[in-house]
Amino acid sequence: MSLFKQGRYSGYIRPISYIIDLSIINIIALLYLLKGKDPLIFSVFISIGWVLLSVYSNFYEVYRFTRPISILALIVKQFILFLLIVFAFSGLYHELDIYPRPIVKYALLCFVFITILKFAIYYLLQKYRTSLGGNYRRTVIFGHNKKTIALNNFFNKNPEYGYTHKKTFDFKNNNFSLEDCFQYILKENIDEIYCSISELTNTQIADTVDFADNNLKILKFIPDSKEIYSKKLQYEYYDYIPILSLRTIPLEESVNKFLKRGFDILFASFMIIFVLSWLTPLIAILIKLESKGPVFFKQSRNGFNYKEFDCYKFRSMMPNEDAHLYQATRGDERVTKVGKFIRKTSIDELPQFFNVLFGDMSVVGPRPHMVSHTNMYAKKIDKFMVRHFVKPGITGLAQTSGFRGEVETDKDIIGRVRFDIFYIENWSLLLDFKIIIQTFINAVKGDDKAY
Incomplete structure (x- = not known):
């Protein structure tokens, strides 16, 4: 009954999505992959496989508050698993003569159509809520503080999510x-x-839980001021004792480590071979023509597990003894004319792809600081050291979110730490791709803090 209650998620969306997606994979198979072959065995095998994969990958667990990047992550995961299922079928029924290249093209065709459909439904529902006022949920909030005020504002400012507070x-x-x-x-x-x-109080919470259960109301809790429950907690049992882990780090898992390192090697190799191979001589000539000194600048920075490493950049300043102590400021007289250009376009950071290849850095991650600054911030900024749970990056979520360059106030470093911790706790390859694309866009447009 509650599934189809007015204001709740539509109980028809998920079943309809299943039917449409199954129709897509079967129709494309019939028209492209199984020309002239009996489709019955393939259809049964692949349909059952699709449903089982969807349950395993939570492919249809998309809600009004789900972010588009999360939907894209679900699609990529489902695509990889589906491709493996089709390959498995071709191995079991080799007499049908289904070859690898058509299988890959078939899977790609399926997911192009399914991706378009999934995002179309997602955005059409948002449009339906904002324009027609349908598919809404009525909400109330118990408690009046900064977090409940922020939630109240979220409901009021984002009608596309479908909440009427x-x-x-x-x-x-x-x-x-x-x-x-x-x-x-x-x-x-x-x-x-x-x-x-x-x-x-505990009594009031218990009474509210009983009321919600007995009246078919959805009950959700807003974390307290300690913010412990706002973390992505991991729930485990030691015998019969429930244990909550405060912080889970996806990059501690072997598979994720392998994926990220593999991507780092491929991306860094591509940049070194196809960009730095011809760009380095040009930048070197420009640097040498303007000022005496080395082409590359080497600086000690703290990386994974607080270990120090030598970070490489194209030299953008006149050689000076303060380079290891003070970061560049707006209008810094130490910066050369060539340096202003390569800093503005982030070209000075490109030699760090060698650091990536050496294993000291990653393409995406928290930006490393000078050793003197790291020691200073570790003492005065709460949770600053959490950044060292993963390798530092050439670019990062904080940099694409407005916190790059000079740290002018404590607010800058606090914001940087906040975004870095979010990245560490919510890492995915798709998030890395998004950050890389945004970094490229910012480099082309120019960043006000790139000086």
């Missing part, structure tokens, strides 16, 4: 009554209740 209850009000809240929820036909953990 009705009321925020202030528990600090002397006239507050939990029973009045429950009556309001029933009267206004509220769908979701958001509770601030820090403002409810």
